[in-house]
Amino acid sequence: MPVPSQRYVRNHLLSILSPDDYEAIQSVAEGVALGRRDILIAANKSITHVYLLESGIASEVAATPEGRRIEVCITGPEGIVGVPLLLDVDRTPHETFVQIEGDAVRVEAAAFRRLVEERRILRRIVGHYAYAAHLQTAGTALSNGSHTLEERLARWLLMCHDRVDGDEFPVTHEFLSTMLGVRRPGVTTAIHSLEGAGMIKARRSHVQVLDRDKLKAAAGDSYGVPEAEYRRLIHAGR
Amino acid sequence: MPVPSQRYVRNHLLSILSPDDYEAIQSVAEGVALGRRDILIAANKSITHVYLLESGIASEVAATPEGRRIEVCITGPEGIVGVPLLLDVDRTPHETFVQIEGDAVRVEAAAFRRLVEERRILRRIVGHYAYAAHLQTAGTALSNGSHTLEERLARWLLMCHDRVDGDEFPVTHEFLSTMLGVRRPGVTTAIHSLEGAGMIKARRSHVQVLDRDKLKAAAGDSYGVPEAEYRRLIHAGR
DNA sequence: AAGAAATTGTACGGCATAGTACCGACGCCC
DNA sequence: GGGCGTCGGTACTATGCCGTACAATTTCTT
Incomplete structure (x- = not known):
């Protein structure tokens, strides 16, 4: 699948990039369809790609050794799946899967790391989203508790x-x-x-x-x- | 208060820095005592400093407009208070205060931003801690819920x-x-x-x-x- | 030393949710 | 069109925690 031109891209983070940053991503990205229950990030395995959703919703789930599971964060076209890579973390105990099917622009892990290393504004935007995701998870903790x-x-x-x-x-x-x-x-x-x-x-x-x-x-x-x-x-x- | 030499520093993140990075921090840092209930990061105000705890414990609390409060993350000498600054976020709706008194090495916000911008390994270490903190918050969400x-x-x-x-x-x-x-x-x-x-x-x-x-x-x-x-x-x- | 404030112990009715079980309804597949 | 699997509705008891109230104890203040 082709990656849309920035003019038509629906992912919010991609849409606010500078044309230059967008082009840099576009040159290493590919479009993919996300089917229900597809696993975007498997627990405790290397993260292979980041996903910028164009439509659909992904859920990040925390689990215990004994099998309790609960959603801690949800991401749609307003964000990106694969925040750990921004922080130079290559794997996570959490699983992220497709909750509502859709499409995404995805970038291979190493390429993404290179991009955020080199491009300050891109790093800044993804960083801001990472913090918004932290706030969402904290909101979930608050909500679950009270x-x-x-x-x-x-x-x-x-x-x-x-x-x-x-x-x-x-x-x-x-x-x-x-x-x-x-x-x-x-x-x-x-x-x-x-x-x-x-x-x-x-x-x-x-x-x-x-x-x-x-x-x-x-x-x-x-x-x-x-x-x-x-x-x-x-x-x-x- | 003086900042200890790296040999004697008790904060874990500081202790694993390269001598060069440590010196860079040391040159802009100051030692401070943390009293019980001191507010390190006030809700919705500019973050003034990051704090690397040498002893004591700080709590990050999420709150709702109607006044519900709940702890979402706790930080001691294993981490750093002020993660938002790493992500280029200058304020947060959460409050972080001193739960158990102690000492800390603190760095003024702008200086810290400059340091993480320039020093890849420092950025990496703080990033790793930021992700560990996310996992802790997610663990709190799971725990509160089940x-x-x-x-x-x-x-x-x-x-x-x-x-x-x-x-x-x-x-x-x-x-x-x-x-x-x-x-x-x-x-x-x-x-x-x-x-x-x-x-x-x-x-x-x-x-x-x-x-x-x-x-x-x-x-x-x-x-x-x-x-x-x-x-x-x-x-x-x- | 007396009073005030903070901290802890205890009690009781009530509600929210757990755990479990079972059945009916809908939709997909052969 | 019959069968089967998924999904949703309902019922029952059990229990964990809430909301609240009040007293006892320790510590702080003056």
Whole structure:
């Protein structure tokens, strides 16, 4: 797959690069399709590529030796998958996989390292995203520790909604229960509650956001801090 | 206060720098005493310095507009406070304050930015720590979402124990309840439980670790993943 | 020494979520 | 179009933690 010209690129980080930096990336990048459940970064294996999503969503999951799993960060076209490489870290105990299929521009690890080593502004932009991702993970820690399931679910749906086109996206209760670290039937009842309040519409394997403002209210203060900081850090004016 | 010679420095990141890099830092650094509750990084204000702790512990806390607070990362002599500056981020919504008093080597923000810009290995070491900190925060998210209060308390005590000299350190139930995002009486009973099992000894405003192995067992799989990765990433051989 | 403040111990009802089990419904595949 | 696997709905008990209140104890202040 070809890499789009910068004019048409949908990844936000790529879109705000200087034409020169963009060209440098373009010359070593390739376009790829991301299928559901594709593993972009495998746990404890060398990171092979970074992925700049054009569409779709990836989830970073932390796990324990005993098999507990929980989502700690989600990335869509607003970011990049492969932050460790910016920090000269070549592998990670976390797994990152495709949650909603889409397309991406990807760059081989060594080439990416060279690029960020040589290009200050590119390094700066990816660094800003890395910090936004840290804030998101911290927000998840806060949310997991002090919000109800319903609030956390609302937060999660909002974060997905921010990253997809349109108001509907595929997701199962079972999947949500893993991401949020709760029981599956708990997700079912929480979804019913949000649906009963007219915020969302749930179909088999799909959720549609009907009233984003109400959903924000349902999320309470669990949503917003990392999002605001992302906007402050990463803006078109570089 | 003077900055120690590298031979006697206790901060782990400083201790593994090349003599050349250490000297460069030393020439712009100053030693400071850290008092309990001193704010090292204030929320949403310019970061003035980075702090490389020689002793003591600092806590990074995430907060919501409505005043929920929870600890997302803890740093002692194994790390550095002020990671955002490495990523060219000049402020953060999180607050970092001194949890256990001690000493630190600190470097003014602009000087630190210049140093990491110019010195590849220094940048690499701080970057590795930044990633270890991300893993710790992710571990906190996982733990908050899927472990019991008792397990989380055990994890927290272990993380403190890792960062102090000796087996005893000052901490109140009230403080712990904020850090863990739970009720204060919940902390009291959890401490009693650990104490009853002979893992710790609690005195007013103090906790002493008696049996670290048992404490690890009590923490279950909530403790260990970020710690192992820190050791892998940051080792004496650079 | 007395009062104030901080810290810890304890109790109790109530709710949120866990754990588990089972069934119905939908959709895909042969 | 029948069968099977995935997905979602519901029910029940168990339990961990919340919210709250209040008292006892230790330490600090004056």
